[in-house]
Amino acid sequence: MPIDLSPYQAVLLDLDGTVYHEDQPLPGAIQLIRRLHEQGKNYACLSNSTSSPLRVATRLGTMGVDVDLDRVYTAAAAAADYAVSHFRHPDNSRPRIYNLATEGIQEMLDGLVDWVQTDAEPCDAIIIGAPANSHATPERQRVALHLARKGAAAVGICSDRVYPSERGLEFGSGALSWLLCFAAAVEPVFCGKPQEIFFEELCRRLNVEPDGCLLIGDNLESDIFGAKAVGMRTILTLTGVARRGDLAKLPPDWQPDLVIEDLTDLL
Ligand SMILES: [Mg+2]
Missing domain, CATH: 3.40.50.1000 (HAD superfamily/HAD-like)
Structure with a gap:
């Protein structure tokens, strides 16, 4: 029909x-x-996806699905939008963000936020992806833990417990978010479906x-x-x-x- x-x-x-x-x-x-x-x-x-619309649109193209970049919206894009709109300072200075997720997050927010590099810096929010993401290494998880315990907000890209990969099921963004938030005794905000x-x-x-x-x-x-x-x-x-x-x-x-x-x- x-x-x-x-x-x-x-x-x-x-x-x-x-x-x-x-x-x-x-x-x-x-x-x-x-x-x-x-x-x-x-x-x-x-x-x-914890990746950017650009990366997802490129992947669709390789499958023969032609979609313009501005027609793709990912949970990572929603988290980036949320971080920019929610953590802007009253004096209009840029949000201070720690990336515990992907290169896609880095690319979307470069120029729009001040990236936090160490746990000695002030931090407004941590964007949290899945443990297998490039910016979620164990060392970076430890930095994020200290930042969260000092008051940085926890912004989970999505609340998915797991996701499928070619190896089987992987820990999802929701799983890493709750790991960090449990340790820091804070509540995450999730931005995906x-x-x-x-x-x-x-x-x-x-x-x-x-x-x-x-x-x-x-x-x-x-x-x-x-x-x-x-x-x-x-x-x-x-x-x-x-x-x-x-x-x-x-x-x-x-x-x-x-x-x-x-x-x-x-x-
Ligand atoms: Mg689906």
């Missing part, structure tokens, strides 16, 4: 499990993105209201519940995490508006 997208101000497409799986585009993904592009539709591709911060920063960028958006995703918790909580319409695709049987246990309020086998159902 082709779906009429014209009532929506913007279409939000989850990436992993919706648009691609590992390094393969999923059925209908390339065609749907092409159609959104040709119709001049406002849309965005979303990921809880399903947090409201993520959808609010995204809607600000797209210049749309959440209740005018349609989200298409494969994960009930991070995509569907997160989007419904801010008033978006939702479509669940069965190409990723969720199975049809998962829906039977859900109360009516939590059901997606539509369930599809894959994105070809929308074309």
